[in-house]
Amino acid sequence: MQALVDKIRKEGKVLPGNILKVDGFLNQMIDTALLDEMGREFARLFSSDRVTKILTVEASGISIACAAAFNMGRIPAVFAKKHNTLNQDPDCYSARVFSYTHNTEYSIRVARRFICPDDRILMIDDFLANGEAIGGMLEIIRQAGAEAVGAGIAIEKGFQKGGDRLRAQGLKVESLAIIDSMDEGSITFRS
Amino acid sequence: MQALVDKIRKEGKVLPGNILKVDGFLNQMIDTALLDEMGREFARLFSSDRVTKILTVEASGISIACAAAFNMGRIPAVFAKKHNTLNQDPDCYSARVFSYTHNTEYSIRVARRFICPDDRILMIDDFLANGEAIGGMLEIIRQAGAEAVGAGIAIEKGFQKGGDRLRAQGLKVESLAIIDSMDEGSITFRS
Numbered sequence: 440m441q442a443l444v445d446k447i448r449k450e451g452k453v454l455p456g457n458i459l460k461v462d463g464f465l466n467q468m469i470d471t472a473l474l475d476e477m478g479r480e481f482a483r484l485f486s487s488d489r490v491t492k493i494l495t496v497e498a499s500g501i502s503i504a505c506a507a508a509f510n511m512g513r514i515p516a517v518f519a520k521k522h523n524t525l526n527q528d529p530d531c532y533s534a535r536v537f538s539y540t541h542n543t544e545y546s547i548r549v550a551r552r553f554i555c556p557d558d559r560i561l562m563i564d565d566f567l568a569n570g571e572a573i574g575g576m577l578e579i580i581r582q583a584g585a586e587a588v589g590a591g592i593a594i595e596k597g598f599q600k601g602g603d604r605l606r607a608q609g610l611k612v613e614s615l616a617i618i619d620s621m622d623e624g625s626i627t628f629r630s
Numbered sequence: 631m632q633a634l635v636d637k638i639r640k641e642g643k644v645l646p647g648n649i650l651k652v653d654g655f656l657n658q659m660i661d662t663a664l665l666d667e668m669g670r671e672f673a674r675l676f677s678s679d680r681v682t683k684i685l686t687v688e689a690s691g692i693s694i695a696c697a698a699a700f701n702m703g704r705i706p707a708v709f710a711k712k713h714n715t716l717n718q719d720p721d722c723y724s725a726r727v728f729s730y731t732h733n734t735e736y737s738i739r740v741a742r743r744f745i746c747p748d749d750r751i752l753m754i755d756d757f758l759a760n761g762e763a764i765g766g767m768l769e770i771i772r773q774a775g776a777e778a779v780g781a782g783i784a785i786e787k788g789f790q791k792g793g794d795r796l797r798a799q800g801l802k803v804e805s806l807a808i809i810d811s812m813d814e815g816s817i818t819f820r821s
Contacts, residue, residue, distance in 0.1 A: 467711065468744045471696055472704035498689040498709070505662055505693045513663035518689070520658065553659045 440480050440615040442473060443593065444628050447616055453624045457568075457596065458540070465565060465593060466499045477615055478506025481563065481591040484613040488588040490514065490561040492554070494580065496536075496547055496572050497521055503593055504563040511561075517554065519547035519579065534578035536571050547575045554583035567592040567614060570601025577610075589613065597629050631671050631806040633664060634784065635819050638807055644815045648759075648787065649731065656756060656784060657690045668806055669697025672754065672782040675804040679779040681705060681752040683745070685771065687727075687738055687763050688712055694784055695754040702752075708745065710738035710770065725769035727762050738766045745774035758783040758805060761792025768801075780804065788820050 452460040464470040481503075493516040495504035501518050508516035522533075522545060531548040538545065554560070562576045573590050580587045589611030595602045597617040605612050617629035643651040655661040672694075684707040686695035692709050699707035712727075713736060722739040729736065745751070753767045764781050771778045780802030786793045788808040796803050808820035 462741065463744070467709060467741060469692075469696055469699070469707045469709075471700040471707055474696060475700060475704070498692060498711075501660075501689060501692045502696045502707070505660055505665060505696060508660070509662040509666060513666070516660045516662055516693070518658060518660075520689075550653065550658060553654070 440477065442476055443616045446470070446473060447594065447618075447628075448626065451626065453621045453626065457599070457621065459566075459594065459596070459618070459621060459626075461565075461594065465503075469502050474502055474506045475510070477503060477593060478508075478510040480615060481507040481561075481613070482510040485511070485561055485589060485591065485611075488561065488611070489559050490588055491557075491559045492517060492561075493563050494519065494549070494554070494560050494576050495563045496576065499565045500563055503565060507561070507563050507591060515553075516563075517549060519549045519576065522546045522548060532579040532582040534575035534582075536575040538571065539569055547572075547579065549579055551583070554580065554585050556584035558583070558585040559588045560585050561588055562590045563592075564590070565593045567595040567601050567612070568599040570605050573601065573605060573610075591615075594618065631668065633667055634807045637661070637664060638785065638809075638817065638819075642817065644812045644817065648790075648812065650757075650785065650787070650809070650812060650817075652756075652785065656694075660693050665693055665697045666701070668694060668784060669699075669701040671806060672698040672752075672804070673701040676702070676752055676780060676782065676802075679752065679802070680750050681779055682748075682750045683708060683752075684754050685710065685740070685745070685751050685767050686754045687767065690756045691754055694756060698752070698754050698782060706744075707754075708740060710740045710767065713737045713739060723770040723773040725766035725773075727766040729762065730760055738763075738770065740770050740774075742774070745771065745776050747775035749774070749776040750779045751776050752779055753781040754783075755781070756784045758786040758792050758803070759790040761796050764792065764796060764801075782806075785809065
């Protein structure tokens with residue numbers, strides 16, 4: 440999506456360790472015009488997938504998930520909560536997620552009553568790198584017996600393996616911007 | 631706002647300790663049609679206040695803040711991050727917030743570059759009880775030298791003192807639903 444690529448070029452900051460800071464328009468301060476445009480684009484990309492519900496992980500996925508859900512016919516958006524404790528809650532579906540950024544494992548949880556077996560779930564997230572968060576959401580959807588119709592990602596780090604691995608598994612993955620490299624502060628996008 | 635009051639009556643669950651669970655439409659699963667209606671109502675209530683930016687606290691404030699910001703002319707929405715550690719980050723404004731629900735103190739932080747002295751800030755939150763989160767946001771706005779034009783709250787627990795205290799201090803506080811009591815599971819709204 441050109442508007443997002445342009446925004447990343449203009450305002451994104453590359454930090455050591457392959458970290459891309461987009462907190463000026465996506466992650467802490469949110470450009471709500473761009474957000475709506477992203478929501479519309481996800482609605483277009485998944486228009487034929489009969490999505491019934493959006494699933495994301497708190498906190499930075501929430502705004503994008505709501506924009507997508509609103510533009511897909513005002514369907515519900517569910518966000519998984521992060522917990523440092525890994526104990527199982529019987530009323531929740533849960534999965535473990537390893538964060539490379541923070542080098543730690545956490546669990547994500549969704550109350551059971553929020554996902555039904557007949558749900559067709561679109562997963563939304565701000566970043567896709569190694570695919571750990573999507574993997575956790577896939578596990579939750581599997582536990583619920585629902586169907587994962589795909590993943591909608593704002594920014595995919597194409598030089599990490601998550602997106603390619605998920606696509607190889609047959610998952611529909613649509614990323615609004617795919618970064619092929621960001622060496623020495625210069626960002627190259629996949630065209 | 632009648633639609634929100636109706637939704638709370640229909641789906642809200644009162645738990646011991648004056649806790650109102652609204653996770654089926656506001657706090658974990660989000661009703662995006664209702665969310666947009668809430669955003670429009672905040673835009674109407676603060677239409678004459680020349681708001682330049684919305685401020686909220688992660689995670690459950692984010693969706694409401696984005697809906698309000700979008701409907702107020704696509705202004706930016708900023709969310710303060712919660713930290714368990716209370717150490718000061720020189721690039722951030724920060725404030726301490728005491729959570730009665732969790733009986734713990736945490737800090738909220740906003741990067742300095744996201745609030746300017748000429749900003750007119752509307753604070754948004756899902757709940758207002760003792761007013762601790764709004765107090766923390768007011769402190770951050772004060773540190774930035776910006777102006778707090780008011781607080782827009784989804785659900786105010788009118789039987790706790792936060793809303794009345796903030797109004798007595800001269801702050802414009804607009805709550806879409808005010809609960810006067812929720813004794814024994816029965817919820818009474820302020821008319």
